Amino acid sequence: MTTAFTPTPSGAHVRAVHDPFHGDLLEISMGPHHPSTHGVFRMMVTLDGENVVKLKPVFGYLHRNHEKLGENTSYLGSMPYTDRLDYFCSMTNNWAYALAVEKLAGQPVPERAEYLRVILAELTRLLNHTCLAGFLLQDTGASGTPLMYAFREREKILDLFEALSGSRMMCNYQRFGGCRIDATPAWLAAVRGIVDGYGAFLDEYEELITGNEILLARTQNVGVLSPALAVSAGITGPMLRAAGVDYDLRKVDGYGLYPRFDFRVPLGAHGDTYDRYMVRMLEMRESIGILRQALAAIPDGPIMDPKAKIRGFRPKPGEAYGRIEGPKGEIGFYLISDGTPNPYRYRVRPPSLINLTVLEDLCLGHTLADAVIILGSIDIVLGEVDR
């Protein structure tokens, strides 16, 4: 068999293109192994001088058909796979999946487990936003130091996850109708210690970074997202709230025990990259407040519903869509059961992928260096984008 070998025209390249309107342009394939793309993400960028006139994201380098894997294993078997979606936030992924299955089967959750879920979700939010702040500074060119400060705090929270679940990042902790392992008083005390120290870390970090002149110059009025476009494009999470739309699922859906806690939803006024950074910093302060309230009120009791079925779990036919406010946005799971041990349809609603819908709109007219910061402020994880 003879086949002519032709290198694919879409491979990594830099080439000159001619456009009758713009004149001579430069087309750059940025990624999939570019350090600023936060993983294996590729952007086909067309530049006029240094300004972006066209930007097409290319996906799929990390695609392993997660949804097909979910359809071919049991409900419980998919739980560890959800860790691998957004590997920064395995606890919230677990919770979203557990919530969808609990909705499908009508499964109640005991109070202590709900408290533990809130504590772990808010710790995940702290961890994710801290890292995002570090990565964003890295993208602006502040090489190393801010990221290392962020990673120092992240390690402390990962140590907590490891102490509780046995794994730093792939926690596989939630179960349908509760949690896997109970938290000891010593663990709760350790959480209290970290929560008490976190405010001081944020103060220090903000003092160093937030008012920094270079950061302000690089991020303010860069990548402005209008509220109307944000709503239409299904943007969720801190990115949506930075555009000034008040929509937080912890308030709107009131899932878990969130109606019991007193917290505010920070909103941005301009929708630019700086607002996206600032909303996350403010959200972390609110998360500390929620953690304090949850740690003070957590009751004793069982962590699994005694009637919950772990093995041989077969929900009755039907479908359910469960969604929670993950650190990156709304993470949802859509499940259809046909009465067998495996779901008939298993769908993940990935916030990172849908938040990338507006990447081109945000980058048009800005320089290539700004496009890197805008991508950093969207906060993506490729394990979830490509699934």
Add this chain to the structure above:
Amino acid sequence: METPEQIQARLAARFPAAAVTLVPNPAPAGMAALLVDAAHARQIAFFLREDPELKLDYCSNATGIDWPEKEIVETTRSTLADPAGGPPRTIEQKTKRIQPGYLEVVYHLYSMARKHGPVILRVRTGNRTDQVTLPSLTPVWRSCEFQEREIYDLFGITFEGHPDLRRLLMWDEFTGHPMRKDYVEPDDYEWEPTPHEEVLEKAKRHYAAPEKEGTP
């Protein structure tokens, strides 16, 4: 928020030509979905977005489902009186029928302005082979852009009116739709033409057939 039945009644009054039916969901606390015909899907979507009562301005989730054709066995029971005067006999008759397969797209709609939802919208294709075109709802909700590309990629539903319908996750040269239930994986995903074939061909020509032993 209005119940799906109320929305269905209002849609029936507003679009008399459209076929809007309710698909029940037997799960606990499950919501019925609105099944609309493909011809009116975009009009209805615009109506749901603009209606001041509903204001469903946010499409959270769009996904495809594959329903292959299914053999359904129906059992009918009839009782026959015994002419000899004994107890009546029950006779079971089994009839088989083929339920045609189709592909389905599900949209989960919420309202950010009014903070309610969801309303579940379903659209179905005619079959799984040649009538797989549906109207794209990307002009209504921009968030469908990548999700419909993903459905096109993995399920093979073509969306009419989509601004940029290309494969999203699989590569452009890929054939087939992996999320279909009858998809068969190839033996080697990574096979691609390489220069080796040409080199081997050349080598064959270069080293002609070996001389037979024994010839002078």
